[in-house]
Amino acid sequence: MLEVIKNRRSTRKFKDEKLPKEIIVEILKAGLLAPTSKNKKPVEFIVVEDKETINKLKECKNKGGNGLDTASCAIVVACDCEESDVWVEDASIAASYMQLQVEKLGLGSVWIQIRKRFNDNGDAENQVRNILNIPHYYGIVCVLAVGYKAEYIRKYEDNEIDVSKVHYEKF
Ligand SMILES: Cc1cc2nc3c(=O)[nH]c(=O)nc-3n(C[C@H](O)[C@H](O)[C@H](O)COP(=O)(O)O)c2cc1C
Known part of the structure; x- marks a missing residue:
């Protein structure tokens, strides 16, 4: 793992x-x-392969969406905020699990943040909801851009793991 x-x-x-x-x-x-x-399972996923729609998702924020330029697939991670009081956590864990599975399958991904992000037209979450007909009470944590890797980024080495972030017994 x-x-x-x-x-x-x-x-x-x-x-x-x-x-x-x-x-x-x-x-x-x-x-x-x-x-x-x-165990409420409030997280839902919208799989988008249509290039035009993927580009519209990219445009929902001013910057940071470049990963969507060439993505074969965008997975929008949405969560029913009325069902879960901790929907950000629920949705983030689901997105992270998928990113690890993507790597395990030999593919690549990037998390494109949507929640708390904006473009000149306003809130990115609202715009994503409008593009994909997502009900207003669903929060959108991120869009995962997924595809076959066309760039190589080296793996992390053991000496980059910052063990000073770990405290034992007390901070
Ligand atoms: C909550 C969160 C938000 C992120 N938002 C973006 C984003 O909007 N656009 C982007 O290209 N990368 C985004 N990333 C990816 C980070 O930039 C990346 O994980 C970080 O630089 C470390 O690089 P690594 O993923 O290669 O380890 C985000 C990651 C997280 C966890």
Whole structure:
């Protein structure tokens, strides 16, 4: 598992190659199996492969969306805020699980933040909801850009792990 974690790096350039449906399903399974508070499972995913729609998602924020330029697939991570009082945590864990599964499958991904992000037209979450017909009471944590890696970013090495962040018994 630690090898997968060390190898996962944010990928923002992808090959122009469609992902097989089975691969996308394998990624989604990781999100659907992620733990959620009180086991409420309030997280939902919108899979977008249409390039025009992916570009519209990119435009919802002023910067930081470049990973969507070449992505074969965008997975929008939405969560029912009325169902879960800790929806940010629930949705973030599901997104992280999917990112690790993506790496395990030999693909690349990057987290594109949506919550608390804006463009000149306003709130990115609202715009994503409008583009994809997502109900207003769903929060959007992020969009994962996914595809076959077209850039190589080296894995993390053991000497980059900052053990000073760990405290034992007291801070
Ligand atoms: C909460 C969160 C928000 C992020 N938002 C963006 C984003 O909007 N655009 C982007 O390109 N990368 C985004 N990233 C990816 C980070 O920039 C990246 O994880 C970090 O620089 C470390 O690099 P690594 O993923 O290769 O280890 C985000 C990551 C997290 C966890």
